[in-house]
Amino acid sequence: MTAGESLLKLHFSDAFRQITRKSDLPEIHISFYPFAGLNHTIRLRRQQIYVRLSDIVRDAPASVHRALAFILVGKLFSKRVGTEYQNLYRQYAYHPDVQRKSDLARQQRGRKVIGSSIGREHNLDRLFARLNRRYFNNELTPPTLTWSARKTRRILGHHDYVHETIVISRSLDNDDVPEFLVEFVLYHEMLHMKHRPKLSNGRRVYHTAAFRADERRFDYYDAAMAELEKLSNRK
Template sequence: MAQSDLHLKRVFYDAFRRLDRGGRRFQPEVTAIEVRFYPYAGLHHTIRVRAGRVYVRLSDLFQAAPPEVIRALAFLLVARLLSRKAPRDQERIYRSYAFSPQLLRASDIARRQRGRKVISSANGQVYDLERIFARLNRRYFDGKIEKPVLTWSKRRARSILGHHDAAHETITISKILDARECPEWFVEYILFHEMLHIKHPARIVNGRRYYHTVAFRAEEQSFPRYQHAQEWLDHVVRKRQELRARAA
């Protein structure tokens, strides 16, 4: 995974060097390039620059694309970013893959399955995750957290109240919290925790991943109702144990 990740960065790095030979417009380092596959609703890719870093999101329908197609796509996206004309041959390579029957079919299916569902599932019966996210982002992160896909879980899970999937840039919140009995500040706390996972990516030490670093925990405790939220967490967990005991 790490290898192919580096390979993707190199492909884009190379496209920058070739399209901007003098380095007059923009010439990022390999380490300043992030490339991710993203479950867009249709066939869609984005590239943007923020604070000197390049963020690329490729449709996950391209995950199995041959190397020369990814390379062609890199040229197209970088050319778009630099307002240059993309090389003709690269455009041809990209198109012949993107418009092949099997890819069009896959993108059709993705559009049908993801399109509306993904958008509407952020808006629950009681709480709208998009609105809560925007508020938290403004209040605690200076608006700097890039909005992931936000969605209520399909099942009413009690064991996992929130989850951040870095690979797909998705935050899922358990539907159990989308209820009038659940105070809004508790939903905020759970979403705040998951947003911290975006701000503080996992650290890898001796091959192990650490998600809740010291910096993460310190910032988490700055949440105004942090203590109260811990009591609520206990409350939700206890309820789960009671339910389990009853079922047993």
């Protein structure tokens, strides 16, 4: 273990003691991991804490490591931590150099998790081609289309600008999900390819008025909205 790593462990021990107010320290395992992006995980298993930090933060300043320790341990025990830690980490994470590293990691590593566009019930390539013809004059360049690895219920679709990828939740790849609903979720993500986000008061607005107007052009808009409502109530 290097000096930097034992210092890192010390930050996590301090965070644990201050946040839980317990003196008997569990064993803490910390490793760096080549995540696709600036992600970190922390979990508790058999009274031991396992931390995986993005390898992007390996060379971050000690103050950032300390802030991250408090944020992650706080998350693990659902405790709010001081805003100074949040601000310190955010300042670091939003720095252009760090953002660039994170984007690069996503580009180079993210590809590994790309699955298949052909589901058990619905074929995304076919649906994309049909929607592109019907609503976009065939002007959209097909992105990488894929079903998500997991059956996410809250997030049904996602468009990733960095990869030009559309991911649709595998929870929709089911025979009780009507095709027009899969089409509508895909159509929404395709609209993100057409409507780039606009800046408003320093925030990015993704669903602009023009976006929403286009969304309502979908032939089965009302039926699709009703189905989405049903899905969200099923949880």
